[in-house]
Amino acid sequence: MEEKLLEVKDLSVAFNSYLGVAEVLDRISYSVDENQWLGIAGESGCGKTVSAFSLLKLLPEAAMIRNGEILFKGESILDKSEREMRKLRGGEISIVFQEPQSALNPSKRVGENIVESLRLHQGIRGEEAKRRAIQMLDLVKIPQPRVRFSQFPHELSGGMQQRVCIAIALACHPSLLIADEFTTSLDVTTQQEILKLVVDLQRQSTMSVLFITHDLALISECCDELIIMYAGQIMERGKVDRVFRNPSHPYTRLLLNAIPSISRKDEKLNSIDGSVPGLVNPPKGCRFHTRCKQKIPGRCDVVFPRETAIDETHRAWCHLLYT
Amino acid sequence: MAKWLIRRFLLLIFVLWGITTLTFIIIAAVPRNPAIAMAGSQSSPEQIEKFNKRWGLDKPLAVRYYEFYAYLLQGDMGTSIRTERPVALEMRNFFPATFELATVSVVLSFLIGVPLGIVAALKRNKWPDQVTRFVSLIGVSTPNFWFGLIILLVFYYLLGGVGPGRVTSAAYEPTRITGLYLIDSLVTGNWSSFVDCLRHIIMPAFALGFFGIGIVTRMMRSSMIDTLSKDYIKAARARGLSLFRVITNHALRNSLIPVLTVIGVLYGAYLGGVIVIEVVFSWPGLGNFAYNSILKSDHPAIMGVVLVISIIYSLVNLVVDVLYRYLDPRIKF
Ligand SMILES: Nc1ncnc2c1ncn2[C@@H]1O[C@H](COP(=O)(O)OP(=O)(O)OP(=O)(O)O)[C@@H](O)[C@H]1O
Ligand SMILES: [Mg+2]
Numbered sequence: 001m002e003e004k005l006l007e008v009k010d011l012s013v014a015f016n017s018y019l020g021v022a023e024v025l026d027r028i029s030y031s032v033d034e035n036q037w038l039g040i041a042g043e044s045g046c047g048k049t050v051s052a053f054s055l056l057k058l059l060p061e062a063a064m065i066r067n068g069e070i071l072f073k074g075e076s077i078l079d080k081s082e083r084e085m086r087k088l089r090g091g092e093i094s095i096v097f098q099e100p101q102s103a104l105n106p107s108k109r110v111g112e113n114i115v116e117s118l119r120l121h122q123g124i125r126g127e128e129a130k131r132r133a134i135q136m137l138d139l140v141k142i143p144q145p146r147v148r149f150s151q152f153p154h155e156l157s158g159g160m161q162q163r164v165c166i167a168i169a170l171a172c173h174p175s176l177l178i179a180d181e182f183t184t185s186l187d188v189t190t191q192q193e194i195l196k197l198v199v200d201l202q203r204q205s206t207m208s209v210l211f212i213t214h215d216l217a218l219i220s221e222c223c224d225e226l227i228i229m230y231a232g233q234i235m236e237r238g239k240v241d242r243v244f245r246n247p248s249h250p251y252t253r254l255l256l257n258a259i260p261s262i263s264r265k266d267e268k269l270n271s272i273d274g275s276v277p278g279l280v281n282p283p284k285g286c287r288f289h290t291r292c293k294q295k296i297p298g299r300c301d302v303v304f305p306r307e308t309a310i311d312e313t314h315r316a317w318c319h320l321l322y323t
Numbered sequence: 324m325a326k327w328l329i330r331r332f333l334l335l336i337f338v339l340w341g342i343t344t345l346t347f348i349i350i351a352a353v354p355r356n357p358a359i360a361m362a363g364s365q366s367s368p369e370q371i372e373k374f375n376k377r378w379g380l381d382k383p384l385a386v387r388y389y390e391f392y393a394y395l396l397q398g399d400m401g402t403s404i405r406t407e408r409p410v411a412l413e414m415r416n417f418f419p420a421t422f423e424l425a426t427v428s429v430v431l432s433f434l435i436g437v438p439l440g441i442v443a444a445l446k447r448n449k450w451p452d453q454v455t456r457f458v459s460l461i462g463v464s465t466p467n468f469w470f471g472l473i474i475l476l477v478f479y480y481l482l483g484g485v486g487p488g489r490v491t492s493a494a495y496e497p498t499r500i501t502g503l504y505l506i507d508s509l510v511t512g513n514w515s516s517f518v519d520c521l522r523h524i525i526m527p528a529f530a531l532g533f534f535g536i537g538i539v540t541r542m543m544r545s546s547m548i549d550t551l552s553k554d555y556i557k558a559a560r561a562r563g564l565s566l567f568r569v570i571t572n573h574a575l576r577n578s579l580i581p582v583l584t585v586i587g588v589l590y591g592a593y594l595g596g597v598i599v600i601e602v603v604f605s606w607p608g609l610g611n612f613a614y615n616s617i618l619k620s621d622h623p624a625i626m627g628v629v630l631v632i633s634i635i636y637s638l639v640n641l642v643v644d645v646l647y648r649y650l651d652p653r654i655k656f
Pocket of ligand 1: 017043044047050060
């Protein structure tokens with residue numbers, strides 16, 4: 001089997017909050033292959049962003065990694081020093097945020113951010129750095145890159161700002177790009193343009209993408225595999241087409257039903273009843289049992305189900321799948 | 324920008340007119356005759372009449388009000404009743420000392436307040452934060468004259484520091500160019516004079532500026548905490564920058580912008596609070612001059628002091644506004 005780019009094993013993360021200890025990630029495991037798009041989907045607050053930031057070891061002070069292992073190119077991230085992590089951040093693993101207007105320093109010319117990264121990771125400075133930065137802006141299809149280089153974020157549209165953020169993230173040719181809901185704040189057309197841009201750029205290089213979103217439709221457009229998360233636990237994972245064709249977890253089925261589709265537009269919009277449980281003293285067993293219509297009392301609310309293989313890569317964690 | 328400056332300038336003139344009018348009314352309303360203050364309560368009615376005639380105090384208020392502006396427009400601020408010298412000349416003599424003192428206080432407030440604020444923000448709710456909170460609370464709530472007296476007691480009498488005034492003796496006075504001794508001595512390369520001036524100014528500046536240290540620390544702390552929670556800070560960290568680089572390259576400038584506006588407020592507070600500090604430290608500045616003028620009901624001198632302080636205060640605020648707009652690219656003129 002080929003070497004995995006990233007492997008997360010049994011990762012648990014908890015937050016100290018004034019309400020108590022919130023168990024935000026509960027023993028999640030996944031892996032990313034080279035050149036792969038992996039989608040992570042789930043409702044707001046299920047821990048997608050936290051799992052992304054754990055990869056960079058940039059969690060807030062209140063967070064603690066309770067358990068687990070993260071291997072990047074075979075090396076343990078949790079054992080790395082801050083100094084080694086700084087090389088990784090922006091050099092090997094980059095991240096693009098949800099809101100480009102707040103992810104760019106308002107008092108810095110946009111190009112300077114790229115120059116800063118180039119200097120930090122590749123030791124390129126001066127005119128050469130500027131030339132490379134303008135090249136990057138051109139690469140993400142920003143018209144008049146020379147002019148844009150010395151503009152301030154507020155002089156660019158949201159779509160342009162996100163292109164700049166992508167240019168910054170890709171400046172040092174990372175092997176993993178984390179895209180944390182990076183199209184959510186844009187209008188639908190721009191969303192498609194930006195997504196297409198990243199798909200193209202990914203094809204031209206050797207880079208994997210961890211695409212975090214709550215929009216399953218977007219995942220179906222670009223991802224090879226996906227993970228369905230609920231309240232800090234992984235419910236199901238597998239190749240996108242397999243999971244879509246044969247959703248095996250009740251939560252996945254609900255999510256898929258909730259996608260509004262044009263053909264069914266006169267039906268009422270499906271939504272999932274109930275809400276995500278609090279993560280301080282979370283429900284025991286499978287955390288989804290409080291909203292699951294097929295819950296088996298005495299089992300679902302007692303232990304977390306074991307892994308069930310649906311096919312070679314398709315896995316689900318649900319008591320209904322075995323007896 | 325030019326249009327904006329012109330508008331600000333017209334506003335400035337309007338403000339100055341308002342302030343001088345108000346001062347004029349207050350002086351007129353206080354039932355105290357400079358003749359009594361100057362010549363003594365034993366003076367005969369003839370003497371008082373002669374005094375009033377000499378200083379134009381016998382004229383109706385409206386005429387005196389009109390004459391004040393008429394002369395002012397020609398650059399004449401009148402003559403001090405107490406010193407019998409032109410007020411404009413007195414201003415030129417005393418003003419630099421005060422401006423220098425207030426400026427050093429503002430600089431001190433920032434030099435101490437900004438780093439303290441940053442440390443407090445980074446160590447939020449830990450002991451460094453608690454300590455700075457306590458220090459700034461004292462700074463904000465201590466009357467500066469009391470603080471000045473304590474400094475005087477501790478450093479001058481107990482520890483045997485430098486004496487009162489701006490310099491030890493006339494020999495240390497630098498060649499007068501701007502009247503700001505620190506600058507003059509630097510420009511003329513008079514090193515021993517510079518050191519002597521610095522030693523003299525540091526304590527009164529600290530007494531005057533302690534209040535500002537508190538304010539700047541608190542403002543810097545909250546502004547820095549606000550900035551550090553921004554996505555672009557997380558983004559910069561995620562790009563591999565160290566915390567130190569993130570603060571110097573990304574957070575500092577953005578969190579300084581709101582704090583800079585306080586410079587204007589500080590100058591206001593310092594120019595107002597300077598009277599007490601100058602008297603306590605025998606500082607030969609406007610504050611001392613104002614104090615003596617008020618004691619003697621020296622009307623032209625009081626008007627002069629008020630006018631000069633208002634002009635400086637307004638100009639400083641104008642400069643701060645320009646600076647603010649320059650630092651924040653989102654604000655247009
Ligand atoms: N600094 C923090 N302190 C305490 N709890 C936090 C903190 N940051 C996140 N959490 C908690 O961690 C959980 C997961 O948050 P996370 O941001 O990863 O969700 P998400 O899946 O990215 O949601 P969204 O779709 O809204 O971005 C949430 O319940 C949140 O309350
Ligand atoms: Mg998120």
